[in-house]
Amino acid sequence: MSHDAPVPAANFIRNLIDEQNAAGKWGGRVETRFPPEPNGYLHLGHAKSIFLNFGLARDYGGVCHLRFDDTNPEKESQEYVDAIVESVKWLGFDWGPHLYFASDYFDTMYACAEYLIQAGHAYVDSLSADEMREYRGTLTEPGRDSPYRNRSVEENLGLFRRMRAGEFADGAHVLRAKIDMASPNLNLRDPVIYRIKRAHHHNTGDTWCIYPMYTYAHPIEDAIERITHSICTLEFEDQRPFYDWLLDKLADGGFFPRPVPQQIEFARLNLSYVVLSKRKLIQLVDEKHVAGWDDPRLPTLAGARRRGYTPEGFRRFTDQIGVSKSDGWIDYSVFEACQREVLNDSAPRRIAVLDPVKLIIDNYPEGQSEDCFAPNHPQQPDLGKRAVPFSKELWIEREDFMETPPKGYFRLFPGNPVRLRYGYVVQCTGCDKDENGNVTAVHCTYLPDTKSGTPGADSVKVKGNIHWVSAAHAYEAEVRLYDRLFKTAQPGQETGNFLDDLNADSVKVIRAQLEPSLRDAAPEERFQFERHGYFVADRVDSKPGAPVFNRTVTLKDSWQKTGI
Numbered sequence: 001m002s003h004d005a006p007v008p009a010a011n012f013i014r015n016l017i018d019e020q021n022a023a024g025k026w027g028g029r030v031e032t033r034f035p036p037e038p039n040g041y042l043h044l045g046h047a048k049s050i051f052l053n054f055g056l057a058r059d060y061g062g063v064c065h066l067r068f069d070d071t072n073p074e075k076e077s078q079e080y081v082d083a084i085v086e087s088v089k090w091l092g093f094d095w096g097p098h099l100y101f102a103s104d105y106f107d108t109m110y111a112c113a114e115y116l117i118q119a120g121h122a123y124v125d126s127l128s129a130d131e132m133r134e135y136r137g138t139l140t141e142p143g144r145d146s147p148y149r150n151r152s153v154e155e156n157l158g159l160f161r162r163m164r165a166g167e168f169a170d171g172a173h174v175l176r177a178k179i180d181m182a183s184p185n186l187n188l189r190d191p192v193i194y195r196i197k198r199a200h201h202h203n204t205g206d207t208w209c210i211y212p213m214y215t216y217a218h219p220i221e222d223a224i225e226r227i228t229h230s231i232c233t234l235e236f237e238d239q240r241p242f243y244d245w246l247l248d249k250l251a252d253g254g255f256f257p258r259p260v261p262q263q264i265e266f267a268r269l270n271l272s273y274v275v276l277s278k279r280k281l282i283q284l285v286d287e288k289h290v291a292g293w294d295d296p297r298l299p300t301l302a303g304a305r306r307r308g309y310t311p312e313g314f315r316r317f318t319d320q321i322g323v324s325k326s327d328g329w330i331d332y333s334v335f336e337a338c339q340r341e342v343l344n345d346s347a348p349r350r351i352a353v354l355d356p357v358k359l360i361i362d363n364y365p366e367g368q369s370e371d372c373f374a375p376n377h378p379q380q381p382d383l384g385k386r387a388v389p390f391s392k393e394l395w396i397e398r399e400d401f402m403e404t405p406p407k408g409y410f411r412l413f414p415g416n417p418v419r420l421r422y423g424y425v426v427q428c429t430g431c432d433k434d435e436n437g438n439v440t441a442v443h444c445t446y447l448p449d450t451k452s453g454t455p456g457a458d459s460v461k462v463k464g465n466i467h468w469v470s471a472a473h474a475y476e477a478e479v480r481l482y483d484r485l486f487k488t489a490q491p492g493q494e495t496g497n498f499l500d501d502l503n504a505d506s507v508k509v510i511r512a513q514l515e516p517s518l519r520d521a522a523p524e525e526r527f528q529f530e531r532h533g534y535f536v537a538d539r540v541d542s543k544p545g546a547p548v549f550n551r552t553v554t555l556k557d558s559w560q561k562t563g564i
């Protein structure tokens with residue numbers, strides 16, 4: 001997919017780039033990056049960042065890098081790297097040769113640290129973690145200088161090299177930037193930039209026993225890649241002074257040309273009815289509240305793909321919500337509406353009976369069948385029609401028959417005529433029941449002259465119009481009816497534990513009777529099942545000739561009305 005729809009509306013980042021381009025700041029270059037940490041699967045929040053970063057590169061003729069910010073080995077893994085690559089590709093983006101790993105820059109980061117020590121901008125501290133916290137001060141009180149702050153350059157360099165060589169235990173020393181312990185911004189009170197940690201890294205193995213802190217590594221990664229606009233979420237706003245301090249010092253040291261990358265913050269996506277925190281997503285998976293990272297109920301991109309959501313729907317959604325500087329909540333129904341709009345345009349129509357009961361046409365010849373013709377898309381006649389077989393015994397929805405109907409019920413009840421969509425008008429004659437009074441079959445007679453598409457079709461006027469599939473031809477399949485994973489808009493808000501708000505009915509697995517052509521659906525093929533919603537052939541559990549289907553989204557939003 002190329003995403004070549006019109007350029008989205010202006011936002012403060014686009015305005016800034018336009019101004020900078022007019023002033024010639026970057027020589028017209030726009031180089032962004034999407035920098036996930038491979039410590040979990042991507043989620044719907046990441047999609048906002050992906051569309052923003054790759055979208056800017058696309059619209060300004062620039063490039064966007066995919067960079068793994070893998071500086072924290074204990075929580076990272078190759079499985080996550082692979083899943084992230086797959087999801088960004090699925091959304092339709094291509095980083096060309098620009099796939100990078102922060103861990104590939106460990107040598108440069110180390111060299112930068114030695115430079116900072118030599119220039120008097122960093123020192124080795126040997127306070128314990130508790131002491132360091134105490135020395136740090138608070139928002140209202142300035143911090144105090146560590147007794148180790150004035151170590152000589154030689155001593156610092158010696159200690160730092162020995163840290164690298166593995167001579168000290170984890171946590172024995174750290175390297176800190178030397179800035180200002182009295183700064184009103186706590187992030188400038190000599191932040192830690194390296195720590196000792198004996199951890200196996202998914203990329204560098206056991207080469208390193210010291211690792212850079214994220215806040216130190218990230219600006220260097222940006223500068224190495226000559227990023228122009230380093231876009232991150234608002235919680236990093238207070239880190240920007242350190243970002244600027246560090247790159248300024250390193251540019252002075254000749255490591256990077258000026259202008260150095262510029263950090264820009266935007267409001268993260270907060271979406272109701274889901275959780276978008278890796279910690280919570282990991283918990284849902286580990287504790288088996290869902291069936292894995294790609295469970296169609298999870299707001300991961302892997303889950304969204306299996307659920308049947310479309311990349312185009314994601315684009316529509318991210319364009320619609322825009323980019324701003326102030327945090328807010330988006331209702332999940334906005335996301336679903338965008339997906340529905342795309343699916344309404346693109347998904348071919350098919351017939352599915354989800355809660356089947358037999359309809360027997362008593363005056364239709366046994367063993368006979370004929371074709372009826374159903375349009376593939378009512379608004380797109382050029383997509384043509386397909387044949388659906390009709391015969392004496394059909395499956396209809398159980399709710400389309402009532403023995404004693406309430407007022408205003410126009411479907412099947414004894415004596416009432418309805419149209420079998422794309423087929424004949426039938427008149428209900430009664431039903432069979434088991435010993436418990438449950439309806440086991442509905443009976444009717446058909447009016448042979450009323451077949452849809454023939455001159456007599458409209459000779460009998462009816463108010464009801466129901467769908468059906470021929471029992472002898474139907475494809476019986478597993479269908480999973482997914483619903484929201486949480487039953488409250490902000491899971492955990494009341495009780496403090498988001499798990500308390502899990503929706504116990506978030507999936508219902510049924511056996512449905514589907515029109516025969518659905519037997520050939522390829523994995524990830526999407527359809528509208530008439531009257532029911534949008535469905536996708538599951539990409540994991542479908543077998544050739546035996547697809548199973550997931551409900552992506554209902555035709556209408558039912559959550560707003562019920563107020564659950």
Ligand code: ATP
Pocket residue numbers: 034035036037038039044045046048049231232233267268269270276277278279
């Ligand atoms: P954590 O901090 O727990 O690792 P994270 O969601 O910040 O989680 P990253 O892998 O660091 O994970 O995120 C990659 C990029 O995606 C970052 O640039 C981050 O700003 C952006 N991002 C993450 N969550 C959201 C969100 N909800 N809305 C928009 N952007 C997001």
Ligand code: MG
Pocket residue numbers: 037
């Ligand atoms: Mg993060």
